Each structure stands twice: as C-alpha cells, then as structure tokens.
Amino acid sequence: MQTKVSIPPLREEIGEQTARYIDQLTKPQGSLGTLESLAIDLAKMTGETFPTVLPAGVIVFAADHGITEEGVSAYPQEVTAQMVRNFLNGGAAINVFSQQIGAKLKVVNIGVATDIHDEKVVNRHIRKGTRNFLKEDAMTLSEVEMAIDAGYEEAVHYINEGIKCLIVGEMGIGNTTSSSALLAALTTHSIESIVGYGTGITEEQRQHKVDIIHQSLHNRKPNPEDALDLLAKVGGLEIAAMTGAMLAAAEHRVPILVDGFICTVSACLATLICPDVKHYMIVAHQSVEPGHQKAIAYLKKEPLLNLSLRLGEGTGAAIAFPLLQFATNMVKQMATFSSAGVSTK
Numbered sequence: 510m511q512t513k514v515s516i517p518p519l520r521e522e523i524g525e526q527t528a529r530y531i532d533q534l535t536k537p538q539g540s541l542g543t544l545e546s547l548a549i550d551l552a553k554m555t556g557e558t559f560p561t562v563l564p565a566g567v568i569v570f571a572a573d574h575g576i577t578e579e580g581v582s583a584y585p586q587e588v589t590a591q592m593v594r595n596f597l598n599g600g601a602a603i604n605v606f607s608q609q610i611g612a613k614l615k616v617v618n619i620g621v622a623t624d625i626h627d628e629k630v631v632n633r634h635i636r637k638g639t640r641n642f643l644k645e646d647a648m649t650l651s652e653v654e655m656a657i658d659a660g661y662e663e664a665v666h667y668i669n670e671g672i673k674c675l676i677v678g679e680m681g682i683g684n685t686t687s688s689s690a691l692l693a694a695l696t697t698h699s700i701e702s703i704v705g706y707g708t709g710i711t712e713e714q715r716q717h718k719v720d721i722i723h724q725s726l727h728n729r730k731p732n733p734e735d736a737l738d739l740l741a742k743v744g745g746l747e748i749a750a751m752t753g754a755m756l757a758a759a760e761h762r763v764p765i766l767v768d769g770f771i772c773t774v775s776a777c778l779a780t781l782i783c784p785d786v787k788h789y790m791i792v793a794h795q796s797v798e799p800g801h802q803k804a805i806a807y808l809k810k811e812p813l814l815n816l817s818l819r820l821g822e823g824t825g826a827a828i829a830f831p832l833l834q835f836a837t838n839m840v841k842q843m844a845t846f847s848s849a850g851v852s853t854k
C-alpha cells in the first residue's frame with residue numbers, strides 16, 4: 510500500500526545556490542519576480558542548481574460516480590466514456606494543450622462505468638464507477654487502496670520513462686460533487702460556500718447539490734483526519750488515483766503541477782497521507798469553482814494564474830507549464846553581469 514511513502518526533504522542548499530546565481534544574471538535583482546522564486550523552488554525540489562522540467566508528462570485518470578443518480582451534474586454519466594474516446598482520438602482540450610507543451614499524454618481507465626476497448630487506454634479498471642454515496646459508501650477501503658496504488662504505479666512508470674514534471678488530470682462526470690464533499694469534510698468551510706456550478710448547473714440545481722452533500726456527509730460521517738476513510742465514504746476512483754500519483758512524484762523529486770478544483774482536493778488528501786508531499790507541488794491556476802480557493806488555502810499555496818477556467822483534465826496545469834520553462838531557461842540561458850561585461854550597481 511503506497512500510503513507508506515518516504516518523501517525526501519527539499520534540498521534547501523541547492524535552492525540557495527540557484528538564488529545566488531539568479532542574483533548574478535543581467536537584470537535588476539528580483540526583477541523577474543515569481544519566475545525567480547519558481548526557479549529556486551524547482552532547484553530545491555529536483556536537487557539541481559540548473560533545474561529541468563522537460564519533458565512534462567500528463568496523466569488523465571477517468572472514472573464514474575454513482576452520485577450522478579441524484580442529478581448533480583449538467584451532463585449525463587455517459588459523457589465520461591465518450592470523453593475518454595475523445596482523449597484517445599486526440600480531440601479534447603488536454604490533447605491540444607499537451608501537444609503544444611510537448612508533453613506525453615497517458616489516459617488511464619480507473620473506473621469508467623461502460624467498457625472501453627481500445628489499446629491506447631491504460632487499463633487499471635477497479636469497478637464500474639463508485640457507489641452512490643448518498644445511500645452507501647462510495648468504495649471499500651481495498652478499492653481505495655487499489656486506486657491509490659494504481660495512480661502511484663502509473664506515475665512511477667512515467668517517471669522511469671524520463672518525465673521531469675508531472676501533470677495529473679481527471680475526467681469523471683459528477684466529480685465536483687465528490688470533491689466538494691471531501692473538502693467540506695476536510696475543512697471547517699460550509700458546504701454552501703464550497704459548492705459551485707461544476708459543468709454548468711442552474712442555481713436551483715446547485716442548491717440541490719448542496720442538500721445532497723449535506724445529507725451524504727450526515728449519512729457517511731467520514732473521519733476528517735483519515736484520507737482513506739474520506740475517499741471510501743465520499744471519494745472517487747480518479748481522485749484516489751491522482752492522490753497516489755502525486756505521492757509517487759514527490760517521492761522521486763519530480764515537481765507536480767496541480768490543476769483545478771478536483772486535482773487540488775486530491776492534493777489536499779495526499780498531504781493528509783504524507784504532509785511533505787506539499788513541498789513538491791506548484792498550484793497552476795485558480796479555477797472558477799468556489800471550493801478551489803479554499804483547497805489552495807488548505808495547501809498554503811498561491812496559484813500562478815487566474816484565467817477563469819473550469820474544465821479540469823489537467824488543462825490549467827498544461828497552460829501554466831510554459832511558466833516553469835521560462836523560469837528554468839532564465840537560469841540556464843541568461844548571461845551573468847561578469848560574462849556579459851555589464852556593470853553592477
């Protein structure tokens with residue numbers, strides 16, 4: 510079981526070397542702002558004074574949710590499988606963006622409700638969607654452990670293939686309901702303040718979603734200090750798999766670019782399993798979902814971008830990835846004052 514990971518400490522001394530080097534580059538000190546702190550953070554994570562983030566690897570985990578029976582999404586459950594086919598055919602937003610940043614894209618079926626016969630999908634199928642958590646636990650503990658382990662192993666394969674930055678994404682109709690329930694259980698924020706419009710429900714449907722989460726948490730009573738119990742009671746297979754993937758990346762000193770609301774809730778659960786995983790996370794953007802701000806605050810992080818995205822799939826992380834390239838290329842390619850013959854103040 511991959512909850513026994515050992516995450517190495519950040520290499521603070523390497524970060525200090527990078528910081529000193531950045532101060533010698535031909536620009537006023539500190540003038541590249543957040544790009545400078547990003548480069549220093551990447552140096553501490555990777556243990557390299559001149560860090561590299563290329564190539565990035567994107568993994569999208571897909572699964573269904575029994576809670577969709579309660580009418581909590583604007584789209585029917587079948588869209589999960591249809592979007593997986595779209596990913597495999599190259600037509601989704603994450604395909605376009607992965608290609609643009611030169612990243613590999615791996616699609617993992619961790620629990621889609623209908624069969625997908627396609628050799629391009631990585632088959633780590635555990636069950637046909639979660640159970641309806643209004644009525645019963647979403648998963649057994651052993652299903653949660655299998656999903657975390659599958660995510661962990663898929664990330665390890667990717668890292669062994671040479672990826673230097675991990676982007677995790679998800680596809681699962683109904684997963685903003687599961688993520689909202691998880692975050693409400695994990696924090697003291699009200700359900701009302703966390704729940705948003707997901708794929709585009711009406712205000713009336715949002716009120717219904719709040720009520721369903723309220724009743725579900727009352728019925729399930731997850732233990733807020735136990736990530737496995739939270740996932741078993743109100744979680745999702747793809748949410749558990751993303752948690753495992755993040756633990757693997759941190760264990761291997763691979764920076765994790767965290768996407769939107771659902772992905773950030775997985776990140777929160779990963780920190781509950783192993784607090785040190787947080788040091789390897791960079792939050793790419795601030796999603797429109799109101800719970801996202803609260804999940805980012807739980808991690809004590811700042812998002813790099815706010816582009817009013819509300820998609821998921823790993824898209825926001827792919828969009829932010831070039832900022833990491835700007836930061837690492839700045840360190841590797843800029844001239845120093847002495848090499849360029851530019852006078853210091």
Ligand SMILES: Cc1cc2ncn([C@H]3O[C@H](COP(=O)(O)O)[C@@H](O)[C@H]3O)c2cc1C
Pocket residue numbers: 581582583584588592679680681682683684685686706707708709820821822
């Ligand atoms: C066509 C389509 C593509 C998507 N890609 C990601 N999501 C996103 O929307 C879903 C969560 O929203 P909710 O909880 O309201 O169902 C997830 O699948 C998420 O990845 C999509 C949703 C749709 C409809």
Ligand SMILES: O=C(O)c1cccnc1
Pocket residue numbers: 685707708768769770771772796797798801818819820821822
């Ligand atoms: O922020 C996200 O990741 C998100 C928001 C709405 C729907 N799907 C994903």
